[in-house]
Amino acid sequence: MISVHTSPLAQPGSGEAGGMNVYIRELSRNLAHRGVEVDIFTRRADPEQPPVVEADYGVRVFALEAGPLAPIPKDQIFCHLPEFVTELAFQISRNGHPYELIHAHYWLSGWAGYLLKRYWDIPLVQMFHTLGDLKNLLSPRGSIEPVLRLQVERGLLRLADAVIAANPDEREVMIWDLQADPAKICTVPPGVDLDHFRPADRLAARDQLGLPDRPLVLFVGRIDPVKGIDTLFEGWRRLLDSLEPGDTVPLLIFLGGRRTESAAGPQFEPALERVIGEARRLGIEGSILFLGSQPRAILPLFYNAADLCVMPSRYESFGLVAVEAMACGTPVVASRVGGLRFTVEDEVSGLLVPPDDPVALAAAIRRALADHRLRTRMQVGARQAAVRYSWHGVTNAVLQVYQQVAQRRELLPCP
CATH class of the missing domain: 3.40.50.2000 (Glycogen Phosphorylase B;)
Incomplete structure (x- = not known):
């Protein structure tokens, strides 16, 4: 090879x-x-x-x-x-x-x-x-x-x-x-490795990762324009703006780029610094946890800890992250492009939205977080769909x- x-x-x-x-x-x-x-x-x-x-x-x-x-x-x-x-x-x-x-x-x-x-x-x-x-x-x-x-x-x-x-x-x-x-x-x-990526207890996964028990949305991917991070951040800003007084503020877990720990605190590679700067400019930095890319050994913990995985990509030939999330029983909100159109079945294993549409993305995330019955149904459908990709x-x-x-x-x- x-x-x-x-x-x-x-x-x-x-x-x-x-x-x-x-x-x-x-x-x-x-x-x-x-x-x-x-x-x-x-x-x-x-x-x-x-x-x-x-x-x-x-x-x-x-x-x-x-x-x-x-x-x-x-x-x-x-x-x-x-x-x-x-x-x-x-x-x-x-x-x-x-x-x-x-x-x-x-x-x-x-x-x-x-x-x-x-x-x-x-x-x-x-x-x-x-x-x-x-x-x-x-x-x-x-x-x-x-x-x-x-x-x-x-x-x-x-x-x-x-x-x-x-x-x-x-x-x-x-x-x-x-x-x-x-x-x-x-x-x-x-x-997808169905033995490695499989459903586990959500609260236990959050506890193991030190994540709060609140609505969690997960992004996993490279820092690349094709991944639609700009659409994600604009959609996230709109989602936060739509919250009513008393609503629990969701947390976006961002796994991408390189983050290292030092005595002075976390250090970020330039590409990730630029992404964080954009979040700061939009006023949404406080609701995003930038953890950098993570070893594959612990990725299933993040997928299981999340209520949703989001893939706002402009193009994906397949969308491996989506299938890994689905294998863990985590629904996916994804762009209706490329391979994602085939891996994610709308309202069965996740929700599909038009690419480059932060309004539709925000609405889909809000709907999936608010509708417990829909989310539970998609959790079951996600794992069933992922089995096809053994x-x-x-x-x-x-x-x-x-x-x-x-x-x-x-x-x-x-x-």
Whole structure:
């Protein structure tokens, strides 16, 4: 597997790490559990980062030197791909470990994967996780993906042996808007660990985390314009303004960005400082708890402690956070976009609202918090819906794609 721009070992919610990191780590672990040998290659972005780490079930993560040993913007990584590919090929020739298939994640990894596909003459399976054309369509003005990305993505749709789409809409865009061969595009949504993310006692979770017993709304995600944090804050301000005298003020738990503790108090990375500054400008800082990104080991506690999870994203190919929350029996208020339209069923496992609509977002949050019967019904529906995304089923589907391209370079139509 190739994940050039971000390591699957990085903590989601900080820097570029997010749902894709979780997907790669969990899929690799589940494949290895089935007896598939998996190596993951990423760019080394820190001199302290070990060159090789053995993760679950013997999965190895190689960090290759390509460009500076420091985080750099994704757009600058492309020029270092030849160095990355050369180093990867050298590692493999030295270890004498031929591969049968490449699975690339994101467009940068896809181009590296294509170069290696030509060199080794083995199949390439591509998953974009996000499409530049869709991000340009749905992101705020000024947040435009580079032309290079759009060209590479269109090229990979033609050059890869198979492409995995995370949802039916994404598949349709690839076929009708980007002229991809329908026989190459298979829809396989990501999965969720149903043993790790499962319902637990809400009050006990709050007590363990030291959270108050009041209405709690949870946001989990990277600090990125596509996540709709501006819409969330404007909606939150409207929600607070709509409270009647005597109403309990809800608390928004914000898990994103990097926060560290010091003798002088909490320290926040610049991106999180800017987010906090925006909350301060809107006068809502006092009702938001900025905790930074959290280890996955304790994320289920936060999901179970919350009354609601909110995802005001402008675009999500899947929406892993939504499914993790649902697996814990926590309803989700989400934008009606991308994969969220399929993972969250309106009034069954959560509430769907138009993107970029703080008024609708505030109304949905208020309704879900006020209507105990609705919320209880959605709690049950959320867990039932999440069961469809077990890693067992997802791994089976991905293995089917692998077997198909390994046996026949010309794909049969996907089932």
